[in-house]
Structure formats: structure tokens, C-alpha cells
Amino acid sequence: MRYSCESAKEDYDSDNSNPIKCKGIFEINSIEEENFSPKSQIKNDKLDNNLKEESSIQLNLSNYNLLYPIVDSSFNYAGNYENYVTNVLSSIIMLDLKIEQKEKEESNKETLRNKIKNILNDSNKQILLLDLDETLIHADFEGIFKNLNNYDTIINFNDENNNYSVGIFLRPGIYDFLNTLKDKFDIFIYTASTKEYANSVVKFLDPENQIFKMTFYRKNCININGQIYIKDLSIFDNLEKIVIVDNSLYSFMCHLSNGILINSFYGDKSDIELYSVLNYLISFVSNCDDIRKMNEQFFNFKGIMNEIKKNMENNQKLK
Numbered sequence: 001m002r003y004s005c006e007s008a009k010e011d012y013d014s015d016n017s018n019p020i021k022c023k024g025i026f027e028i029n030s031i032e033e034e035n036f037s038p039k040s041q042i043k044n045d046k047l048d049n050n051l052k053e054e055s056s057i058q059l060n061l062s063n064y065n066l067l068y069p070i071v072d073s074s075f076n077y078a079g080n081y082e083n084y085v086t087n088v089l090s091s092i093i094m095l096d097l098k099i100e101q102k103e104k105e106e107s108n109k110e111t112l113r114n115k116i117k118n119i120l121n122d123s124n125k126q127i128l129l130l131d132l133d134e135t136l137i138h139a140d141f142e143g144i145f146k147n148l149n150n151y152d153t154i155i156n157f158n159d160e161n162n163n164y165s166v167g168i169f170l171r172p173g174i175y176d177f178l179n180t181l182k183d184k185f186d187i188f189i190y191t192a193s194t195k196e197y198a199n200s201v202v203k204f205l206d207p208e209n210q211i212f213k214m215t216f217y218r219k220n221c222i223n224i225n226g227q228i229y230i231k232d233l234s235i236f237d238n239l240e241k242i243v244i245v246d247n248s249l250y251s252f253m254c255h256l257s258n259g260i261l262i263n264s265f266y267g268d269k270s271d272i273e274l275y276s277v278l279n280y281l282i283s284f285v286s287n288c289d290d291i292r293k294m295n296e297q298f299f300n301f302k303g304i305m306n307e308i309k310k311n312m313e314n315n316q317k318l319k
């Protein structure tokens with residue numbers, strides 16, 4: 001997350017009438033392919049390799065030119081926020097994505113919408129969607145920390161073929177975060193992971209079923225060429241009441257103004273990002289009329305994207 005709550009508040013208070021620009025930070029230079037690290041290739045993590053569960057909505061991008069590589073969310077680390085945001089937004093522009101969904105998918109969506117309505121039961125709270133991996137927890141599928149014996153827990157789950165036992169790091173502040181927010185928001189988990197894995201993590205985090213209203217999985221995401229999983233916020237009515245916290249900007253690329261981008265978490269015990277997000281949610285989001293406007297004032301993703309677009313067009317004209 002770019003702003004600590006304090007700096008965000010200062011900026012917000014100093015000029016309440018105008019949207020906050022990311023002052024001087026997002027100086028958009030010409031977007032050259034070299035700006036992307038050669039390492040910015042999507043990597044299929046072990047989970048993806050081991051547990052294939054395709055999302056219900058799949059798009060074939062054979063008609064699109066994938067001129068730019070997809071930027072991996074491991075590049076969303078503290079200190080690299082601006083680079084990450086600029087590169088992802090640039091790649092989204094290059095994708096020029098138009099999502100067309102088929103009738104069948106629309107009817108699935110309708111079923112999901114009705115289910116959500118029943119669960120919410122006329123609640124007028126705002127809705128908080130939380131990503132799981134590298135946002136709330138890190139699962140050590142690679143076993144990198146296995147010998148250090150410092151996991152917060154080990155979860156076990158199985159799919160039809162295999163049993164898994166995976167060490168989990170909880171992001172510092174996770175229980176403060178969830179317990180403070182559960183009275184102010186209706187909270188859902190929205191993960192691009194598989195159902196079996198996600199359910200076992202959710203059960204550990206919320207054994208009494210007191211925090212999360214429901215979990216959405218990979219099958220509820222829009223899958224682009226097996227590379228990007230987009231979380232489909234249009235399954236909710238009233239987008240002005242929806243906020244998603246995720247470590248990947250692609251997750252909410254279709255609803256940029258609904259998203260809070262948090263740095264990726266890989267087990268750092270000194271991480272304080274959840275506290276920053278908690279402060280922002282409590283101070284600014286929980287009582288606002290339209291979360292999208294508030295987020296735009298703070299994070300300005302759409303504004304940045306427009307700047308990049310303009311810059312690209314100008315560069316094009318100069319050629």
C-alpha cells in the first residue's frame with residue numbers, strides 16, 4: 001500500500017476538494033519494454049501445478065497481442081510499489097481487454113448473486129473482499145522455511161489425487177485486522193486458489209465461522225490464458241459499497257477503483273501492512289458513501305492509467 005494512514009490523511013485533509021495525485025511519484029516516462037524486469041514472467045507456482053482447478057469463465061486471448069509480459073505479484077514488494085503499479089497498469093492497457101461473457105456464465109453469475117443476497121440478508125454494511133495468499137497469509141508450498149520450524153501452523157488438505165501438508169505464515173496483525181473489521185463490514189474471502197486449499201486455511205482462520213460470510217475460489221475468477229485470475233466484482237450489486245484488498249493489481253483490474261493494493265507478504269514478521277490498511281478502512285472507508293471515490297482519491301489508479309495511456313499515445317504520435 002502506497003500511503004501510510006498518516007500521510008494519506010495529511011494529503012486528504014490538505015485539499016479535500018481535489019482528488020489526490022500521487023505527487024511526483026508517478027512521473028510517467030516513455031513505457032519501453034525494457035522497463036519490465038526480464039524476470040517479470042508469470043510463474044506457475046507449485047499450487048497451480050499440483051492442483052488444477054480452472055475457473056468457470058475462461059477467455060481465449062489468441063486475438064490479443066500479449067506485447068507486454070504479465071508482471072508477477074512478487075514484484076509488489078515494499079519500496080517497489082510505484083514501479084509495480086505503473087508496470088501492471090501499462091500491461092493492462094496493452095492487453096486492452098474486453099471481457100465478453102457467455103450466456104451460461106451469466107446464469108452462473110445470477111445463481112451466485114442470489115446466494116450472496118440471501119447471505120447478506122438486507123445488511124447495509126459495506127462489503128470487504130479479502131484475498132488470501134500473500135495478502136493475509138503465505139503458504140510455503142516450496143518448503144523454503146521447512147527446516148526453520150517457524151510456521152504459525154501447518155494445514156492439511158487433499159484433492160482427488162493427493163494429500164498436502166503445507167506450512168503457513170500468518171501476516172502480523174491478522175487477528176486484530178479481522179476482529180476489528182468484522183463488526184463494520186460483511187467480510188468475504190475471494191481467492192484465486194482452489195477450493196480444497198482455501199477451505200482448510202479459512203477453517204483455521206475462522207474455526208467458529210464468525211468472521212467470513214462466504215468464500216469465492218478460483219472457479220469464481222475470470223481466467224485469462226491461464227495467466228491472470230481476475231476477481232469478478234460484478235457478482236455484487238452496489239459497487240459503491242465494495243472494497244477488495246489484494247496483493248495483485250490484476251485481481252481487480254476490471255474494477256480498479258474498488259481495490260486496495262497491499263504489498264505481497266512472504267512471511268516477514270516485521271510486516272505492518274495490515275495495520276495501515278486497517279486504519280485506512282476504519283478512518284476513511286467504513287463510513288463513506290462511495291468507496292470507489294474514496295479509493296480514487298487515495299490511490300488514483302484510474303488517473304495513473306489515463307496518464308500512462310496519454311503518454312503512450314503521445315509517444316506513438318512522435319514516431
Ligand SMILES: [Mg+2]
Pocket residue numbers: 131132133134135246247248
Ligand atoms: Mg494474493
